[in-house]
Amino acid sequence: ETGVTQSPTHLIKTRGQQVTLRCSSQSGHNTVSWYQQALGQGPQFIFQYYREEENGRGNFPPRFSGLQFPNYSSELNVNALELDDSALYLCASSLVSGGAGEQYFGPGTRLTVT
């Protein structure tokens, strides 16, 4: 069974640029969620995709957008990067089946905005 993978591992961008982060879900999972984790804080929910459609969104501006593909892999896009966007970005996959679905996290992408 393949776990959740994310790429790239680290990324350095300049303020105002755009970035795309990628995630491959765990085998058999149909839902992917993205979280932002600032240093010393718990992860904050950005949004969730189920069957290629956004299924819920946290308190993040529209410049954070995403996609889910037919193979359940996903992308997180951030436009007009700001210094406060520097964080660990986590992708989590789960199987939505009516009950509480455990979410399994990837290793994360460390984004630094200068």
Place this chain on the structure above:
Amino acid sequence: EDQVTQSPEALRLQEGESSSLNCSYTVSGLRGLFWYRQDPGKGPEFLFTLYSAGEEKEKERLKATLTKKESFLHITAPKPEDSATYLCAVQARGGAQKLVFGQGTRLTINP
């Protein structure tokens, strides 16, 4: 608004010294409460899901319990390799299955 508060923020124990971590929560209908372990620079690792008050789950030196307002993660005779940040999260009924996390408890076990 769903909310999770963990205490203490940091805890330092000697090897073999048992203790408990606290997670207080408010949620509009609990679907599940989750415990994760996170090592520095890595993604959270799933430990337990608890669904209803009175439920308990165990894994090696860890035991998680749940009441209607809080959850405890009990660590019995910890070893240095148990050092990590432990995160608690809740998932509410209805809507997206999003997790609302606390800020975590940073646990250090000294040999």
